[in-house]
Amino acid sequence: MRIKDVEAITGLSMKSIRLYEAPVCIGIDLGTTTISSVVICPETGKTYGVYTISNSTNITSARNEEKMQDAALLLERAGKLLDFLIDKFSPIAAIGVTGQMHGIVYSDAELNVLSPLYTWQDQRASTEYCKNLQRQTRYRVAPGYGLATHIFLSQISGLPRGSVYLSTIMDLFAARLCGLERLISHASNAASLGFFDLRRGCFETKVLEKCGVEPKILPVVTVENEVIGKYRDIPVAVAIGDNQASFLGAIKEQESSALANFGTGSQISLVTDDARDMANWGGEIEARPFIDGRYLLCGSVLCGGRAYAIIERFFRAYAVACGLPDSEQYEVLNRLAEKGVESGNVLKVRTTFSGTRNDSSVRGEITGIGEDNFTPEALAAGCLYGMAGELYEIFRKIGSLHIEKLVASGNAVRENRALRRALSEVFKIPVFIPQYGEEAARGAAIFAAAAKSGEPARDIAARCVTYECNNR
Template identity: 40%
Template sequence: MKFLGIDIGTTTISFSLISDREERPINTCTIPNDSFLPSDHAWEKTQDPERIFNRLKETLDKMLQEYEDISAIGLTGQMHGILYTDKRGRHVSPLYTWQDGRGNLPLGEGGSVCGLLWKKYGVRVYSGYGLATHLYMDKTGNLPSDAVKICTIMDYAGMRLAGREQPLVHAGNAAGFGLFDVRKRAFMREITEAEASAPDVLPEVTAGLRPLGEYRGIPVCTAIGDNQASFLGAVGNREGAVLLNMGTGGQISVRSDVCLDENGIETRPLTEDSYLLTGSSLCGGRAYAMLERFFREYADAAGMQITDHYRVMEMLAKDTADTGGLTVDTSFAGTREMPGRRGVISGISTENFRPSFLVRGVMEGMIRELYEMYNVMQTAAGLKGDKIILSGNGFRRNETLRKIASGMFSMPAQPALCEEEAACGAAFAARDMARRIL
């Protein structure tokens, strides 16, 4: 039997096909997610759900023609963002993505939605999280008049494929909306009912993997979040693994039996009886891209346009054993708890203010943000990691960054099981569901 996983990312949609015997995919493919909608506001980040679904369905149908023995379809995708659906299960709004900033916009003297929830209830909900977006839309009178429910884009794709009229959302995705009690696997309805004037738009939640229905006779599995899917796809059954991902942002994820309440650490449902502890650095690999842009702008001004600056940067870092005392805090885009925080370059001396030390310092800063989060997890949850699993293009393309990660964590580093981790993890989830129902 074969199982297909689909990952609806922010910029791409990926497909991964696995068998019931292998951990590595049989086939993968990726198509662009070119669905962003234009906006006059820098804080507004929305996408077209219909274009996303049509692009997904077109490729899915081609794969089903090529492989006739697919036994289940799994879905994952960008977490936190929401769209509104009507009573027929069709979208009546754009997808407000995880990058959307309206949760931090001022609402008169009361401050932002995110600020209000923290000050009034002591609950942190970040901008871009679905219920921060929803409460902003409600309080500003911008809710669609025919909105009945909210869901993620992968839940919506599952609804459409299975012909459902109501979304069924996995607890991991529901937790990504914010205002969710992870221990009880339930929304904090006392807050949403107190703060929202609109009728209840919260979807039904399931703690386990359930079939949504069928598409062309094939069961469609409940969608899971891309964080959970990436962990399943990258780590598989390897025990004691700490997953580090370095893409545009950075992320650390560890499986745990303990639900934590620590600043900077999110506890997300993974299975019905386990959690995924997650920490995210907002800049991550973008810090390295910022440094490349810095060098490129200087080179362009000096008339040296044809240069692979990433290759030069890695060469400089590879030939440098340390930072010469230079320390770089790479929180250039702030943190979830302190969005106004900015990065710092410190310890500058007459001897160490050199490109090689700066490149190495930025790399170490990128890893240090994740390592500090791991220390919090380790102390609070008693974790005993013995290996780090590296995923994301930041690690794949940079040998020095891999070595720095292994050295700072004092653990051997191993590559992820597959490159399209989230799509592969969605296929694993579909396989687990199918084994219970077939």
């Protein structure tokens, strides 16, 4: 377990915390590559712990389009982390849960795991398959959306025997913690599966029935910020999507800020009161349920931090060919990128290496090559500007004149000053970096605190979100 512990982060002693502070809230994030948690005091806004362990549950498949994780092992690892935190920080006021959206896992009537987690990266329901679904139903879904995956599996007789329910992994985790008999899904999670009516806050069951989906397999949906049960006598809030949790855990001022999140993919998000028609945006932008009757406008890029990882892999392969150890090259790559950004003479890199939500066949490009810039530093810097530019094009389409600051989250931006500069130059607004990281877990803790206390989540976020001193 890799731990960024309380004393190292805050300088506070455990003795002073337990003697003088109010109860804390725990947020846990079942992410694609890591399982993370943040411990906060919602009354004072202080952070007492940031904890991260490796997910390490990927299942190898001979078929490139299949992306799965061992759901039972993932739940076990998350449960052990949660128990560790409860024992360390008790008394706990509430527990919040979030995790990777879009993917699905099957369970039986007792909520026992019956399948792997088919993740958001799964492509067995291909782009063409999803386009056919859209023609049949008029609902846009993309590869990796849980209900598209489910419809595909049902048509090839690929459903696990004994399946009673399907859900996101975090909905199943929360339900099992509370000993529920039926899965409950917040609208932020339910909508990520597809075939969801935003305005009514429910699945389109009639449309799904025409596709062969029985409504009883779906979780019960809530749009409320609510406690759904208890674990070890601690209130547990309904799980929320990691996009919404990241926004809540990274943004102090919702009306004037946008969030650029870099993980394996990347996203640009801002809050709105209007779930607008997406038709004029070509499917690149989604309105997603948020909290308190509001929505997030979100544009997603499939190859965010992964684009930089592909460049790193290129340089690592060269180093190995030269007889050097097979080790990460990010430190060298970051230095090269900074040099390239300073030079101002970078390559033009289109970072659609994994396609787009609309077309998985699209590939990236490297152009503008000349004698003076065909260098490692120009390629590294060009990749960062390409990552920033792909998000900015979506941001521009949304129409965002009221946005005054960009909050950038994720390890890819936290550990890379050159990417921060590229974002600032491309977006032409100040860039702020959350102080502690693991924004989704923080947002889950904030959401749980609001569910327990009844205080608006945005007011708690204003106390609990802080930024690094040197933001730009």
